[in-house]
Amino acid sequence: MPRVVVFDEFGGPEVLRIVDEPVPEPGAGAGEVRVRIEAFAVNPIDAMMRAGASPAPVPLPHARLGIEATGVIDAVGAQVRGLRPGEPVVVTAIPDSVVRGSYAEQITIPASAVVHRPAGLDVPQAAAFWVAYFTAYHALVETARMRPADRVLISGASGGVGRAAMQIAH
Incomplete structure (x- = not known):
């Protein structure tokens, strides 16, 4: 089972924990893709969310972090066009990162939240x-x-x- 980073209370980095969690299949009608994460970025908003200082509400427990990443598509929903398994992508901005954050080994997200990874970017650059x-x-x-x-x-x-x-x- 893939691992994800979650937190159940606000605080410093010590509130983060790694758990095993199933990754949903992309929804048949939802236009979703599943991405195997190769690297994710750590942004100031992540620290604000973890500390309870986010401008948007963060529902606890089991909140997640991470709004951008890079990886490889490993499954696509039935209504997804222009993306195939095996393609490297950039995760651009996860709209509900507190539920499907990129601090994970795999994520299922809307296909609209990914773009093809430019050939000139290596994995760390593409993630951030x-x-x-x-x-x-x-x-x-x-x-x-x-x-x-x-x-x-x-x-x-x-x-x-x-x-x-x-x-x-x-």
Whole structure:
């Protein structure tokens, strides 16, 4: 049985525990895929959720963590198109991560939460780029409406989001 990381109370890393848990088959009509996780990212929101400081409610007990990862599809639901078992994917943002978080060996999630893994990314890069780049892109392009020839000041450019923002602004 695959292992997952769960927590039953809020606190520091010591509240995390590893349990064996069955992974559901992708739903026939739900447009789901099952992914064998190769690596997952640890994001600040995970620590906030674990500590009880999340902006969204975290139902206890048996809450999970992890909103992004990379892995290989090992099963697809009947209504899934464009994805096949054996394909490497990036898990982009799990909408209900407290229930199906990526801190696991396998997860079953909506097919809309995965994209094909770009060939130029290795496993650690693929596991950890989505949230940083999505956050930077949203801030610069969608919120600030950055355009070519704009000048942009990026403070905190040493972190993941800052480095992503530098590349997007460039």
